[in-house]
Amino acid sequence: MIRRLLALVGLVGCGSSAEPQQHPAPDAGIVELPAPVAKPAVRTLRQVPLFGGTAVENLLIDPTFDGGSPGIGRWYSNSGTTLNLEGPSLGQLVLSDAPVGLALPVGTVADAKRTFSLIAQVPGGSGPYVVSLWLATDEPLAGDLATLVRVSFANSSSSGLSGSELPREEEPRTLAGRVWHRYRGEVAGPFTMGAYLVIRFRPSKNLWYLQAPEVVPKKLMTGEPKLLLGQAFALDADERAAVAAYQRIPRIQGVPTSASKAPR
Numbered sequence: 001m002i003r004r005l006l007a008l009v010g011l012v013g014c015g016s017s018a019e020p021q022q023h024p025a026p027d028a029g030i031v032e033l034p035a036p037v038a039k040p041a042v043r044t045l046r047q048v049p050l051f052g053g054t055a056v057e058n059l060l061i062d063p064t065f066d067g068g069s070p071g072i073g074r075w076y077s078n079s080g081t082t083l084n085l086e087g088p089s090l091g092q093l094v095l096s097d098a099p100v101g102l103a104l105p106v107g108t109v110a111d112a113k114r115t116f117s118l119i120a121q122v123p124g125g126s127g128p129y130v131v132s133l134w135l136a137t138d139e140p141l142a143g144d145l146a147t148l149v150r151v152s153f154a155n156s157s158s159s160g161l162s163g164s165e166l167p168r169e170e171e172p173r174t175l176a177g178r179v180w181h182r183y184r185g186e187v188a189g190p191f192t193m194g195a196y197l198v199i200r201f202r203p204s205k206n207l208w209y210l211q212a213p214e215v216v217p218k219k220l221m222t223g224e225p226k227l228l229l230g231q232a233f234a235l236d237a238d239e240r241a242a243v244a245a246y247q248r249i250p251r252i253q254g255v256p257t258s259a260s261k262a263p264r
Contacts, residue, residue: 054100059122059129059215060197065090065107077109078242079116087116093209097176099134100212107210108138111203117242118199122215127189129153130221131166131197131230132214136180138207149208150200151183153215153230154243156193161240163198164188164230178209186218186227196243198235 054063065075077087091108098106109118122129131153151166166183173180187195197215201208235243 054104054212054214055216055221057216057220059217060120060213063213064105065092065118065210065213066105074120075107076119076242076246077116078119079111079114080238080242087111087114087118090118095176095209097178098209098211099173099175099180099182104212108207109201109210110205110207111201112205113203115200115202115238117201117239118210119242119246120197120213121246122195122197124156124191124194125189125217127187127191128218129187129189129191129195130184130214130216130218130227131187132182132184132212133166133197133199134180134182134211135199136178136209138178138209141179142206143204145181148202148204148206152198152200152233152235152239153187154196154198154235154239155187155189155191156195156243156247157190158192161235161243163233163235163239165233166230167228180209180211184227185230187230194247196246198239198243200236200239 062074075090077090079087088109088111092105093108094102095106096102109116133151135149135151145168151168152163153166155162155164164185164187166185166187169182169184172182195215197213199210
């Protein structure tokens with residue numbers, strides 16, 4: 001009897017409700033679309049000439065205005081009448097808005113109180129050489145460019161030192177607000193005892209920018225238009241003394257030794 005009652009109670013507990021169960025209505029056809037995929041940026045390939053467009057025959061071994069130990073093609077910053085290496089320090093920038101762009105660093109230098117020169121030696125030869133350099137200022141030029149800067153090429157021979165001042169091209173280039181001037185000309189030889197590119201600066205508040213110095217034997221160049229000739233002039237006492245001191249740096253097989261110190 002007890003088993004029958006438990007069975008009946010179980011049946012009553014398992015009975016279904018008279019009310020139908022409510023089920024959530026299906027989605028009314030709304031489909032979530034994936035977020036749009038951004039298109040990849042268009043990339044272009046830019047060709048950069050070897051050595052920043054300067055000639056591979058450039059006799060300036062390091063045209064980047066990188067100072068350092070003595071060596072042909074390296075730059076010295078000098079003030080005074082000896083090669084004391086106490087001129088203002090050379091810096092370097094990488095600028096896209098420069099005559100040869102990112103391919104070569106831009107050298108920077110400034111001195112508001114002293115006259116100084118940047119000097120780099122190149123090997124001698126029969127000549128003529130084609131010499132060039134780009135120059136600008138960080139801010140608008142303060143002063144007269146012809147008075148503040150002289151770019152010259154000094155020829156060393158058995159008869160002494162002689163100088164040729166490089167002409168400045170008439171049409172400058174303006175890039176990112178900076179006005180770039182190009183000094184470029186042909187300098188006759190022979191350069192029997194080597195030659196020197198000399199950039200002399202008078203004191204000013206300008207921060208000077210320099211790029212792509214180049215010394216190339218003319219016979220190795222093709223398709224060049226007629227160039228202006230460098231004008232002969234007498235180097236001043238500071239330039240002559242600095243070049244003479246440069247020549248006295250001890251050398252091994254004609255190359256200045258890295259451990260050499262400039263004579264004072």
